Amino acid sequence: MNSDIVLLTVDSWRHDTTDLVPNLSSRLSGPSDLICAGAATNWAFPAILSGTYYPTAYDSNGEVRSDLESLPDKLSQAGYATGGFIACNPYVSKWADRFDTFWNATLSPDSPEWYSNSIKKWVSRAHRTALMQKRVSAASIAQRAADWYEQQDSPRFLWMHVMEPHLPYYPGLRKARQVGLIDSYQSVLSYQRNGDATPTEHIATQRELYNKCVELFDEHAAALLDFVDDDAMILAFGDHGEEFEHGHYDHERLYDECMRVPLYYKNAPESLDGTVRQIDIAPTILDELGLDTPELWAGREAVSVSERPAYMLTPEPGANLLHAGIRTETAKLIKSFEQDTGDLSATEYYDLEVDPYERDNIADEVSDTRLEHEVDEFIAEHETALDMNAVTGLDSAVVKSRLEDLGYK
Template identity: 40%
Template sequence: MSDVSESPDVVLLTIDCWRHDAPDEMDSFEALTAEYRRRDAICPAPATRGVFPAILAGQYYPFVYDGFDEIRDGARPLMELLAEAGYSTGGFVASNPFLSAWEPYFDTFWNDGLTVDSSLLPAKLDAVSETLRNATDYARFRGRVTTTELAERAERWYGRTDGPRFCWLHLMDVHVPFLPGFKRSVESGLVRTLRSHYEFSKHHSEVDGETLATLEALYWECVDYLDEQIGKVFDFIDDDAAVVVVGDHGEEFNHGKYGHARLYDECVRVPLFASPTAAEWFSGAEEVRQLDIPATIASNLGLDVPSNWEGAPHGDEARRSFLLNHSPMLNRAYTGIRTEDRKVIETFDAETRRQLRTEAYDLAADPDETKDVSGTVEWEGRLRDELDEFTSAEEVAGNMMEDGTDLHDSTVETRLRTLGYK
């Protein structure tokens, strides 16, 4: 890239827990993106911490993290490449502790103060402050940092920063605890809303049927709440910017549990939209691996793709994705492999590493994954062999399991608890 002044701004808009079917319920977003190219994106994991090494650095998470809040040397995230090419970089996160690890790679970064070492504060003062903040959020029946608030903060940076700019915004309006504003919460029933949050805080994914139904209804209210605000983001972006909008992962309601830990398409298939400037970057195959997003952006800007990236520029052929997750709360580890029309999932006890279950799904015939065909189809064995080869590699086997319990920052720990992770 010889003259970055001629390069477009790049805006990456990621939406937490944005299911593949959510855009169909978002009329304002549909109007704003009428000229965008729509694709499905396939996640390498069903949770935020697992997907962003792919979205930002083209790698599976076992190759990237070094502890809870450190990125390994040599990871070479997209932001680093763009900065070296002359881009200004800004990251704006609506309060998610899992994303603070990326702060060092941005010129400007904001994540609701979650990068502040609150261990410097007296523990009692810190606890009181967090309790008051959470109580205020619930009193308003709205999330910690709304899309409107985050857009205003990003807009100030965008307006005072010379281009070309790389701007990343991560939205949290459709993440549990589902707080879709006071009006929608009243319409849903305040008691039912608060009860569902209480039951979730006690039981997490193992909620009863009534609570699950309430959580699902509130999820869609939050999607509507997001749609009401999302225009604030599009208002300040230059018309010729290369904009990519993608869910980080989905949300599971229809397989007997609630949450985003398992590897069903409810969690690992999400929407992707590309603005007219970026639309041709994502022509070709209908499904885009999240793993390929940074390489697709970099290559179309004339940048060399780092040799240690697993991802490659998006092309005509659909590519298989490996799927990984460790859920300490469920004491489970999950591995999987997904092609355009088939999937194999293996479930393990996280402590003993003992395999508990194998599932196989014919996605072409059964896109909702209602019929497990394991043991009855010849292709299952081939996919399992490929999956075993990937997961037995030293780097994956040694770093798939993560210990998120050793946290020294009480603000981060409290925020994780509020989001349902502890």
């Protein structure tokens, strides 16, 4: 019988925080470097759950195409029970019908936790801010997932998605006090008011709170993992990272702080050791089980990015831009296009060997015709991204309110 498969995805988890997760590190091997396909959840999960880039996975309404075979579809056909447990992220509800069991916290209008009027909504948000408390904790996800897991026969495919490192950075009062409670409140309110114009000292506090949120996630590692059978394949990784270094404090651009995340693993193929592509995760799982990869998928069994470069694609709605890029082990090329016209807005090229933090754009000095050609082919293949609304598929009042909670609106 095939072993169980567990995906633990961590929202907004940066690659440079692995020293903050000792509990996770003691349970899993790694980390490898994982290069994401998109800089935000809506653009990353088509790669994670279906080995495709989002213009291939979504229809014109932003929903998952009915003819797209996903990873849970393939595993269900192979006899797996499938369950997904999400800490209230609206961007992944579109995958719900691909799972036997799916729970995404309070994203149903008839939920008893939902608000009956706007006053209750804002009182609830003020209450969570005062307590520095997430709407749904990793502990809650762990309990629901464990209950489901124990009720199913093997083989099981379990997906858990936790939100501790995602904006707003609420690590709980205990950890906020370690940063400074007054400073923490001031920085949260300052960022909510000012966005990218937030004063430097408040951004520094936000970064401290972010790190505390990663620590908070790690405190739940035992609850999230210890109920799983010893022979299960476990993959724990970020869906994307978080940007602090390039003047835009979010996750909408293609710098490594957004696109490079940790990958921890147990009982996993050796091919996942090193620097690999997020879009190859699902095909690698299928290959390990001896299952065919669907023809529509762009991902393949994992190899190092030294052998197969990573492509990436993400809209930046506020700037009305679409960013497309390619990354090898030594270089990154990014092209940004006007979303309305498709006109090229900017080109960036970084030599990652001498400039790993991508501070020196040398696009005017270096001509890398091979990468230019490859990224041009990539955007031509996925040009429908220019016609997609950057928040497509998220029209309900419930979802819009949750996006406000997460700092998107």
